[in-house]
Amino acid sequence: MGGIAELLKKRWGVVLLVLGILAWATNVVGPAVLIVVASLSVLYFLLSAPLRCIAMGRQGRCRNNANGLLRGCWIREHKWQGAKTLWGSGPEQDRNSVLAGDRQQRSATLGVATGVISALVACADFVFK
Numbered sequence: 001m002g003g004i005a006e007l008l009k010k011r012w013g014v015v016l017l018v019l020g021i022l023a024w025a026t027n028v029v030g031p032a033v034l035i036v037v038a039s040l041s042v043l044y045f046l047l048s049a050p051l052r053c054i055a056m057g058r059q060g061r062c063r064n065n066a067n068g069l070l071r072g073c074w075i076r077e078h079k080w081q082g083a084k085t086l087w088g089s090g091p092e093q094d095r096n097s098v099l100a101g102d103r104q105q106r107s108a109t110l111g112v113a114t115g116v117i118s119a120l121v122a123c124a125d126f127v128f129k
């Protein structure tokens with residue numbers, strides 16, 4: 001059971017989002033719940049998902065473990081490097097290589113997109129029903 005608990009601790013955002021969408025799709029919960037769940041999981045992907053640091057050092061990409069798309073590793077200069085890169089203060093090709101270069105980063109980006117889309121769909125559901 002240790003494996004599953006560990007997985008849940010690290011990937012709770014993914015689990016939450018999948019369960020939220022399933023529960024909403026099967027009418028177990030209403031759209032308001034899905035909006036909350038989707039927002040939480042977007043925050044998870046941005047701030048807490050286990051990823052690699054995306055700071056570019058002189059020796060190339062920093063490969064330390066980091067938390068979330070926006071945050072870097074424990075090195076102080078890297079802390080908000082991800083946010084800066086994604087927000088566009090870094091060079092254009094940096095941003096592209098960050099988002100396309102790494103499988104973990106790609107799936108986290110996909111997770112953010114899924115969360116945002118679910119929240120929008122839930123909003124529409126909320127408004128139009």
Ligand SMILES: [Zn+2]
Nearest residue numbers: 053062073078
């Ligand atoms: Zn780093």
